[in-house]
Amino acid sequence: MKKEIATKYAPAAIGPYSQAIETDGTLFASGQIPINPETGKIKSEDIAEQTRRVLKNIGAVLAASGRSYNDVVKTTVFLTDIGDFSTVNKIYAEYFAASYPARSCVQVAALPKNAKIEIEIIAK
Numbered sequence: 001m002k003k004e005i006a007t008k009y010a011p012a013a014i015g016p017y018s019q020a021i022e023t024d025g026t027l028f029a030s031g032q033i034p035i036n037p038e039t040g041k042i043k044s045e046d047i048a049e050q051t052r053r054v055l056k057n058i059g060a061v062l063a064a065s066g067r068s069y070n071d072v073v074k075t076t077v078f079l080t081d082i083g084d085f086s087t088v089n090k091i092y093a094e095y096f097a098a099s100y101p102a103r104s105c106v107q108v109a110a111l112p113k114n115a116k117i118e119i120e121i122i123a124k
Contacts, residue, residue, distance in 0.1 A: 009060035011035035014112060020061050027065050027123040031078065032057040033115035047084040047116050051091045054119050059095070067123050072101045074122040081116065082107040088117060 005020035010032065013019060020029040034042050034053035037060070044050060062068055075096075077088065085105060101121070111118050 005029075005061060005065045007060050007064035009037055009064070010057040011037045011040065020065060022065055025124060027062075027067060027071075027121075029058065029061050029121045029123070031076075031118040031120040032061070033112055033118045035113065035115075042113055042115060045116070047081075047087050048091060050115065050117050051088050054117055055091070055095045058119060058121055062121075062123060065123070069095050070097065071123040072096065072121050073124050074102045075104075076120045077103065077105040078108045078111060078118040079105065079116065080108060080111055084116065 002021050002023040004018045005022055005027065006018065010019055013030070017030050020027055022028075032054045034044075034050035035057070036043050036053065037057065042050070043053070059069065062071065077092075079085065079088065
């Protein structure tokens with residue numbers, strides 16, 4: 001059985017998908033880009049600001065499911081410029097504590113709405 005998780009404190013889906021799905025005690029969250037849920041827009045082109053917004057959006061989805069960053073077991077980070085990795089890594093470490101989730105990070109050609117970063121998570 002699967003349960004949809006949705007919150008107004010994270011951006012609404014911009015396509016035919018859910019913010020997150022919970023099944024068998026595991027949360028699978030769709031990738032978050034740096035859309036401000038109040039405006040529906042990306043506020044800044046700055047990778048640091050975009051990363052913080054993405055992680056705040058993830059926090060809102062986690063809270064809606066009764067979880068926190070400590071419950072995240074896997075993340076996948078998509079960057080349009082792998083040169084931003086060190087900046088993203090520093091900010092990421094502000095949200096996740098040891099023992100850190102497993103993580104993959106890849107450079108992609110483009111992301112929706114010209115975002116510079118997208119992060120998806122799996123949490124228990």
